[in-house]
Amino acid sequence: MDEWWRRAVVYQVYPRSFSDASGDGVGDLAGLRARLGYLRDLGVDAVWLSPWYVSPFADGGYDVADYRDIDPCVGTLAEAEAFFAEAHALGLKVLLDIVPNHCSERHPWFQAALRAGPGAPKRKSFHFRPGRGAHGELPPNDWRSHFGGPAWTRVTEPDGRPGEWYLHLFAPEQPDWNWAHETVRAEFDSILRFWFDRGVDGFRIDVADSLDKPAALPDQHGAPIGQEPFRDNEGNHEIYRRWRRIADSYPEPRVFVGELWLAGVPERLARYLRPDELHTAFDFDLLGAAWDADEFRAVIDRSLRAHAAVGAPPTWVLSNHDVHRPVTRYGRADTRLDRLLLGSPTDLALGTSRARAALLLTAFLPGVLYLYQGEELGLPEVEDIPDDLIEDPMFHRTAGVDRGRDGCRVPLPWSGDEPPFGFSPPGAHAAPWLPQPVAWKALTVRAQSADAGSPLSLYRRTLHLRRAVLRAADPRMEWLSSRPGVLAARRSRSGPDGAGGVVLVLNMSAGSVPLPDGRILLASAELPAAGTLPPDTAAWLDA
Template sequence: MATANDTASQRQEWWRDAVIYQVYPRSFADGDGDGVGDLAGVRERLPYLAELGVDALWFSPWYASPQADAGYDVADYRRIDPVFGDLAQAGALIEEAHRLGLRIVVDVVPNHVSDQHAWFREAREAGPGAEARDLFWFRPGRGSDGELPPNDWQSVFGGPAWTRVPNPDGGPGEWYLHLFAPEQPDLNWNNPKVREEHESVLRFWFDLGADGVRIDSATMPAKDPELPDFDPASPPVPHPYIDRDDVHAIYRSWRAVAEQYAPPRALIGEVWLADPVRFAHYLRPDEMHTAFNFDYLNSPWEPAALRGCIDATLDAHASVGAAPTWVLSNHDVTRHVTRYGRADSSYGHALRQHGTSTDLVLGTRRARAALLLALALPGGHYIYQGEELGLGEVEDIPAELRQDPIFHRTGGADIGRDGCRVPLPWSGQEPPFGFSPPGASAPPWLPQPADWADSTAEAQSGRPGSMLRFYRTALALRRAEPGLHDERFAWLPVDDPGVLAFERADGFVCVANLSPTPAPLPADTAVVLASDSAVDGAAALLPPDTTVWLRRT
């Protein structure tokens, strides 16, 4: 039986089994009618999020920004971008969310800032050798006149990772590093001022009531100071800018800041690493509390792949005493309803598969099954806005309306991420589907499909069996189920290799049938919830692409 101390500890370590909903502010809800989502729109929809049954909200960046990369180019961490609102609204939103039992996680981007940040503007104007330039990675170019970049590093968004700036006299000058867009210059974390500023930013938001931070591109801030050339085809050890050992000093200092608060604030890392041992280094007791499980997101809808990922995840996290997480979609990847409807249901940044044939009926069926499977695993779970509505990737956005810098920097070779960022449909029969108020001055910043009327939150709220009602039911049952709130987990023997079956505490059993044929349900169990409504208490067989929650009788 849990003691009072156990319960208090669970409340403090809420991230260990929380369901966290990602709000992408510009696409969630538009309160002022300018076609872009904002804090007023979020505040209006907080009751919807509370009713959905999530425990916390993670906000993608809402800070002052030129929006060259949808806010991930931060110009000022202590101001809200006017397109979203202001700081007073952010404070009020946090207070309102807390009253509804929702915690708040804000996004912090340590690798880079905007080229409009005061530091970078000063550095550009100061010229070579200035102290301000040491906050970034300014270097002279190679070649007879410095006309070549300092090394051969390439941007994540395509093209060279270096841009040349003019000297104060107008002549060609030094180059600066940007592993993302040119508008996102990389910070030099060897400079103590960079460390001090970010710790101050953490305190600013923790003092305002934020319950944690999500750390963007967490493996990338530390760089090899020699800036050597790098051939991705034969990566050296260590990598010159990904997962360097010295990056961990950053997060140890952040953990010390988080521990100064009561209850401690949570550090949640965006850690894209294939090596589970290296991944676990970020979750040691003096670093982050938890990190996104991208191996699980990347996994195809195949039993062997999913089981292997689950085992590796649980083993890696157990080695450092951290809680695992499970995630199916986010603002950077193809929505999983679409992925699961493809012949190749895996995901990778180099494999967006734009234009690939998709069976959305199959994808939706698998998405429902995937939700129950993930929610039944030990640890926390992340929901990306719109997945509770069963939204698929919007793949027919005209080129002239696309805004993702990946699309533009690759000349359209990489279709980018706009398709998963289309504004949500709330109500009505035609665009903007309640995303903006009546009489809005502008259409949604990305076009919505005209056939979304049946996908709106309003339509689904009143329709039995809809994805939204399924999510609400599943999240309510998960919250109430004692067997899903500790770390006990054991695989159950099955005859069919296409079936995954495991048991949690208190006789709670989850069975997922990923095979093409029906599979028998375990004896002496009763159905709690199934992803297919046709599976009821009298069912003896589990249909393909279906997950069921059971209780031993």
Template sequence: MAHTQPATDPTWWRGAVIYQVYPRSFADGNGDGTGDLAGVRARLPYLRDLGVDAIWVTPWYASPLADGGYDVADYRAIDPAFGTLEEAEALIDEALEHGIRTIIDIVPNHVSDQHAWFQAALAAGPGSPERERFWFHPGKGADGAQIPTHWVSDFQGDTWTRTTNPDGTPGEWYLHLFAPAQPDLNWSHPDVRAEFEDVLRFWFDRGVAGIRIDSAALLVKDPTLPEYQGEVGPGEHPHVDRDEIHDVYRSWRALADTYEGTRVLVGEVWLADRQRFAQYLRPDEMHTAFNFDFMARPWVAKELRESIDMTIAAHGPVGAPATWVLSNHDVTRPVTRYGRDDSSFSFAAKRFGTPTDLEVGTRRARAAALLTAALPGSLYVYQGDELGLPEVEDLPLEVLQDPMHFRSLGVDPGRDGCRVPLPWSGSTTPYGFSAVEAAPWLPQPADWTDLTVAAQSADATSMLHLYRDVLARRRAEPCLGDGTLTWLESSDEVLAFSRGDVTCVVNLGIEPADLPAHTDVLLTSGQLVAGRLPRDTAAWLRTDPVPTS
């Protein structure tokens, strides 16, 4: 079935507000405790009223869920826990009726160990054509018992797992940059390239507006499998950001451009080198990529301004818009993170029992919502951040499912705490997440009554009201979204910049700050005090336009 995409505004993506749906935890339509596509379809009016332009749906494909769906067994089938392909098609169409486009997740670095290709490779044995689609390799040493390389996994631990031959003897090893259930594909193999181009066509034909590319810089490996120590030169890492990878994305962009309406490619590109990062955004490659630097910075004016400047400077030469995001399904929620002594984020630093002040964190997260929505480019909102949900840090150990927790030998609390199902209504679990009183797949806290969508909809001071007001104002102001930014003079603890006749001011200092001259106060994240901006508070002001230099 072919679905058409609205051809209006081919640059919609440059300033779009995109809402991340983690379907397992968004809304449960069939009452089994797991979120599903029926739940998303039923809540489309909520997303419309929130004011988003698109949704990004994390993997909804058939999967054993060894890594939350990022271990895909079949890219053309919906996992039965979420629904059917027909329901996915209906969701795409119904969202468009509400003015919401759909972006889906493509996971090209690896597949599930249950994928037909990998099962065939195991059955076919060493030296077979089926194994050439992956990275099978003999072990080192006389008996092949030593791993082929000492590359370290993003999930910690080794990146190779040994197979067992049909006769029960130890066999070859296969590469997995993530969990053993996620074998890496060999992107120098023509079958792999052809398969993913066909998968893109499959979903573009069904009307998706774009794809988010998981682990986008990792696909291509050095076939000599060299060891590496510490830092390596640009393009010289054996499995990160290799130059040959750009051929893949050029072919994907060419394919996307054959479709009516702009079908966007959005990369998950974790690279510290801004120039290398920008190469993925050249006009014939991806449209945008996630900007993780800003999200990882602490709540410090100097740090945030440095990140903003660096991000805009990196995007300028390739003409791509920046993206801004405060969290996602992998990252500690802002309300919790910003309430800590160290309000930065890094995967390596996550630990159980890190104290937080949720009152401070909430105040800062409210200010951060105004700050990010005012910056030039597109904005991503992770489900639940608009409700000010905290990270759930007291989940019972027996319910944790994230492989990051287990592969760290229990040191890392993992990412389940930001994946707890959303509260919609009511005063007890499941808070309207399920149509019936089914236990959610992860338990919800007992103190979320005031954080439900229903409770916050009735409270004009709530985080949900703030987000609705911010997104409505952002859409109403022609100078917001895509465009340029002009910094204004301010103290070291204050960020102040203009976007045409709208000025954003954020006070990250301790003392209240004076507001610049203005004709109107459009929005604030908290109450002004005697006309001044208190600590950890942001304001949008109507001002005379500042000439851009």
């Protein structure tokens, strides 16, 4: 069996911002299908699509009203099936997003629950509870929404009176499913099969650590992120063992990757990766690490140990639709992952150098690599979107304190010298749904394709070289002795003698350092002097 998911490079597409063929300013399936050759040539193995389902888009499509159909602004189910066939013909696997923690308030089941009234069986598919206080005027517990404000909203009952409250860990438009209810479990079994039967190769599972909630819904009492009572409960594992049986029932088994924000405790994450549960899960600790060699090495070591204990591949990621782009983040004085740093001074040249070097590190590490659209173009975070154009509920629920995630979701620049930069066709009747910076004319795919030193050219070289020299390498990695602030590691070729291998050197120190002996295969920047590696630069050597 080809366990492609153990070593793949997966490219995340945010459909609304990838490519617009209709001219309405919103990315669509026709645009994506026309760009599949670009993804093949980039050197990726699979494509993951953020939600494309029917949705009011209160949270960028993560509020799903119909899990078995495509939103009309994106395309049709027939186009989706054509996309699967075309991607597979190019050798690309396809992963979809599944959103099992919550749905849209417009989902038919939630609307039926509202109409049914207190105590009705249809309300058991969600978390409806009476309020606290003399008249039920207070939320049932102290849980807070990830988007700001309480995690509860009170409903008006069919008779017009204030009534029960429902749980939403995110926006009020996103009621949480009650996974203690067998009807919910059976419905998602059916949804998985619906897409698997159409040829989907797997799913990325949104909010994978929070499906199972304790029956008593106890107060949070200020528990820190990662230790809230709704996160990482034992019942999650039963759900994923059930899902794994469904995935394994197909002739070519389907795969799962979990979104598990269990920072600093890879052993907890690894429990989800036991042989009868999920195949992979994102390692967010490296994404959140500051630009520091000791911190990077510690994170990598912890992750490799935890994954080896359960026989699962690590899954490395530095960017996605929820976090500031690395070019901006790595150019700040404080390089940690922190949304509230948006707007802090950033040195884009420095951030670009570090992001290029980080690519060579993550592409070298054993396991799976995920890329987010535009990462290969070196796009920075867009930090000056006008307030009246921001759609992210984080911005609105925090009264603008958190600027939200729209800055990493701005539509891609493909060609030309001015917006929409080929994102929409000539003569498009609408501007892109988020404004593109005029400075992006130097970052378009067309401009970078003609520049051997561009981020795009580096990504293409790196991914193709990874496929050529590291797929046959031993999945283990050994650290080499190095100077302070420098990471050096080696992966040997597989085979009986293990002769030869690839060495990575990443210089995170303030000065140039000598390179070890060996032929340079790849460098993240031009090397100014023979045998030396400048700061914030990485290289691969044949050694």
